[in-house]
Amino acid sequence: MLDIIISILILIGAGFTFVGSLGLARLKDFYTRLHGPTKATTLGVGSLLIASALYFSHTGPGISLHEVLITLFLFITAPVSAHLLAKAALHLRLHSQAPVPEEDKVGNRD
Amino acid sequence: MSRLLPHPLLSLALTGFWLLLVNQFSLGQLVLGLILGWLIPLFTRSFWPEQVRIRHPLTLLRFIAVVLWDILIANLTVARLILGRPAKLSPAFIEVPLALETDLAIGLLANTICLTPGTVSAQLTSDRKTLLVHALNTDDPEGLVATIKRRYEAPLKEVFES
Numbered sequence: 001m002l003d004i005i006i007s008i009l010i011l012i013g014a015g016f017t018f019v020g021s022l023g024l025a026r027l028k029d030f031y032t033r034l035h036g037p038t039k040a041t042t043l044g045v046g047s048l049l050i051a052s053a054l055y056f057s058h059t060g061p062g063i064s065l066h067e068v069l070i071t072l073f074l075f076i077t078a079p080v081s082a083h084l085l086a087k088a089a090l091h092l093r094l095h096s097q098a099p100v101p102e103e104d105k106v107g108n109r110d
Numbered sequence: 111m112s113r114l115l116p117h118p119l120l121s122l123a124l125t126g127f128w129l130l131l132v133n134q135f136s137l138g139q140l141v142l143g144l145i146l147g148w149l150i151p152l153f154t155r156s157f158w159p160e161q162v163r164i165r166h167p168l169t170l171l172r173f174i175a176v177v178l179w180d181i182l183i184a185n186l187t188v189a190r191l192i193l194g195r196p197a198k199l200s201p202a203f204i205e206v207p208l209a210l211e212t213d214l215a216i217g218l219l220a221n222t223i224c225l226t227p228g229t230v231s232a233q234l235t236s237d238r239k240t241l242l243v244h245a246l247n248t249d250d251p252e253g254l255v256a257t258i259k260r261r262y263e264a265p266l267k268e269v270f271e272s
Contacts, residue, residue, distance in 0.1 A: 027192065039185055075225065078225070079222075079224030080221070089232075097201050099203065
């Protein structure tokens with residue numbers, strides 16, 4: 001029974017991670033591409049880690065919870081890197097499907 | 111009290127981190143974790159200028175539950191959009207006027223926006239009054255701004271700034 005749950009979680013995780021990377025190939029501009037890896041992968045990696053916690057709690061000596069730390073660090077770092085990438089893209093004025101707001105809002109001073 | 115224990119919440123969090131890192135619970139590890147949780151904030155005091163105060167813990171818990179649920183929805187939404195027809199997306203930059211003032215609250219809001227449905231925070235204006243957000247697919251920018259303000263900003267304001 002537990003094996004089935006773990007397998008399903010791993011499949012879901014792999015599926016979402018794949019969709020996230022597929023987004024990089026399918027979406028049209030830099031800003032929309034940012035959405036794929038930052039979102040689809042949080043759930044993907046999340047379910048992989050839940051599967052890992054279940055498996056090692058079941059087979060190991062005690063409850064395995066250090067996967068929670070990985071999830072926590074992922075949830076803290078993924079948005080920060082997405083934010084910085086978006087900021088850098090605005091600064092470099094990369095091509096965007098959406099109209100980019102005026103210069104003073106973006107904060108370009110050159 | 112404040113000299114010896116400058117950041118009680120940070121100390122508790124560090125103790126929790128230590129127990130998760132060693133991945134086992136025993137009295138010895140708990141004591142070691144408490145010592146680390148006490149010493150680390152003491153030595154890094156100059157990096158934490160403001161003291162974090164959580165006013166309404168229940169609101170914070172409800173906020174975390176809402177965000178976790180939204181992350182789940184965000185993943186499904188973004189997956190559907192990617193697998194659908196990317197050419198039909200209508201991305202937009204929207205401006206969210208901020209009512210928050212402290213660094214921590216603004217940072218948490220920007221982080222939350224990045225984690226939730228089809229939005230990435232892109233820039234905080236230099237006057238710290240507006241957050242520029244990129245939305246993957248939106249037909250109703252004003253509605254999205256209203257949702258962000260009601261769903262995420264209001265609870266953060268209540269917890270950290272009231």
